[in-house]
Amino acid sequence: MYRLWWGLILLFIITIIYFNIFILGNKKVIIAFYPYLLGISGLLGLSLAGIYFTSDFSLIFKVLFILFFLFGVFTFIQICRNKQSLNNYYLERNQYLEQLTELAKTDTEYSLKDKRQEGISNLIERTSGLDLTINNQAEPIFKEEDIFAEMLAQLKEAEDHIHICFYIIRDDQIGQKFKDLLIKKAKDGVEIRIIYDRLGSHQLGQKYKGELRKVGIEIEAYNDLVTSILRGKLNHRNHRKNVIIDGKVAFIGDVNLGDEYITGNKRESIQVKIEGEAVSWMQKVFLLDWYYVTGDQILERRYFPEQNMKNRLPIQLITTGFDTPWSEMNKSYFALITAAQEEIYLVTPYLVLNDNILTALQTAALRGIDVNIITSKKTDSILLSWSNMSFFKKLLKAGVSVYHYQDEFLHSKMLLVDKEILSIGSANFNTRSLYLDYELNIVIFDQDFSNKIMEEITLNLEQSKKWKLEDYQQLGILDKLKLLIGRLVTPIN
Incomplete structure (x- = not known):
């Protein structure tokens, strides 16, 4: 013994x-x-x-x-x-991206509001390889029921093709609604491709997928368990969440396809519906993912229809993944935080900060920027909740305002700077999103759109408890032990 x-x-x-x-x-x-x-x-x-x-x-x-x-x-x-495989794939991916870019080339001239915005846009372009788009319109959707209703409404209007990527697809009420509609559209002649993450969607049965494939729908998984182990990629997942209809309308945000967003411990989410030039870039990102899971390089002009949008809304995509050299999401978050001149609002369910993001937030607060962080008290893991709280002390000491969202599970992932630059999408502020997983965000350079998001953030603040440094210091021994455990496991969260 x-x-x-x-x-x-x-x-x-x-x-x-x-x-x-x-x-x-x-x-x-x-x-x-x-x-x-x-x-x-x-x-x-x-x-x-x-x-x-x-x-x-x-x-x-x-x-x-x-x-x-x-x-x-x-x-x-x-x-x-x-x-070796990462190096080979990255080279092949870039060559394929160049072909897609040439296929859907635009000659739009653009300029951003100021040098600060141009600097952030340049960083994204040089790391992700994705250009800024100007002629767009976007609509934020805040209620989960409305998100799924609008997605289904747009899917009903599809005439040529539908491309879908979700980390999680469930065979539940919402999953069945989507499946039934997709089967109907496939029978009507619409071409449909679906990517799901095999580990994220581990409960998705063969019956569900078989019914889709029976009508000609192509549904493919990102790396199953055995493949992930044999390729050394068990810790890499596709966490993106996007829907593209006819290359004209797209959805991006944080929702997966499951009832947990509308029932039980609901996930409070935000989705953005986009029309315009940015949809072409979302299409390219999907086709790059399709190439990864199938090996097929699709080069057809019909996936990139002419965009006649006259509305001006600057939007730029950020992609990131384990197989790219720049840690794009990490650098873009860092650039946005350090570029702030007045205020920062960060909303995330998972607050697992690396050294440079933590330092950037502390430095911003210490130089007088109003830094506000809203994270969820309820998460899908006790360890994650402990990890989140383990960073509160260092943030509070620097003057960062930290809030615990009390109502349901806050699942949104947003970074709003000076109410004029917004990053929103699938990427959390944690190790997985910054270094391991495939993620997709958009950055919108627009004050009017940012004000709409700020209204939702204000509602989140009203439903949150604000932490004080003395609250943290008065935690009991058991709570401090929990936070210690949370900090020890932060690298895998």
Whole structure:
């Protein structure tokens, strides 16, 4: 028993080291292989069980040596294979993107309001490769029931094609409504492609997918469990959420396809409906994802119809993923925060900050910017809630206003700067969104649109509890222990 306790303590220490080792190396590379590092921890756990049940240390050592050797070789091979495949895919992706861009080229001349906005736009273009678009119109949709109703209404109007990407698709009431409508549209001759994340949608059954495929709908998963393990990509997911209809109308935001957005512990969400030139870029992003999951490069002009939008609304997309060199979302968030001149409003369900984003927020508050962060008290994980709160102290000390949304699960992901620059989409302020997952946001450079979003943020503030530094300091020992645990597991959140 004595040896077992010491073994458990050793296991705990090694696990903490694994959770924090990313600080010492390239974050994308290290945190991508947590599943394999945790596998080694599992082997150590087996060794502890062996010590407890037998005294034949020679046998235990031989078995463990073989297991560790095989697992270590497997992990090393996966790292090498993954690095090479990422390089190859990134080159091929860029070549395909150039072809798509040439196919749907626009000659629109544009200029932004000031040098600050131009600087942010330049950063996005140089890291993501996505140009600013000007001729657009956009409408925010705030109620979840209205979001799904408007999506379904637009899907009914589809004449040529429908492209859908969700992290989660569920076989529930909402999922059935979408499935039935898509089947009807497919029978009417509309071409339909669907991408879903295999782990995010692990409960989606073969019956649901089979009914779609039976009528000619193409539905493909981003990396199933076995493929993810063999390719070293278990920790990489496609977290994007977008719908494109006929290349003319698109939806982007934070909703997945499931009843949890309208029933039970509802997820408070925002979706943006877009028409205009920005839809063409959303189409390109979808086709790049389709190329990843199928290997098919689609180059047809009909997916990029002429956009006759005369309304002026500057919109630029930001894509990010584990296979790109710039950590685009991280850099864009950093640029937006440091560009603020008056105020910042950050809304996110998951507040797991890396050093540079944390420093940027602290610095903004210390130089007199009104920095406000709204995060959800209710999340889908106790550990995530603890992780969120573990950052409150450093933020409060710098003068950041921190709010806990009390009503339901606040699922929106937004960064609003000076009520004139807005980033909104699928990316959270956490490790997964900044380094691991495929994400898609839009940045809108417009005061009128930002004011509409600010009205919703004001409602969120009214339903939130504002934290004070003394509130944090008065937490009990048990609460502080929870926050310590939350901080230890932040690298995997």
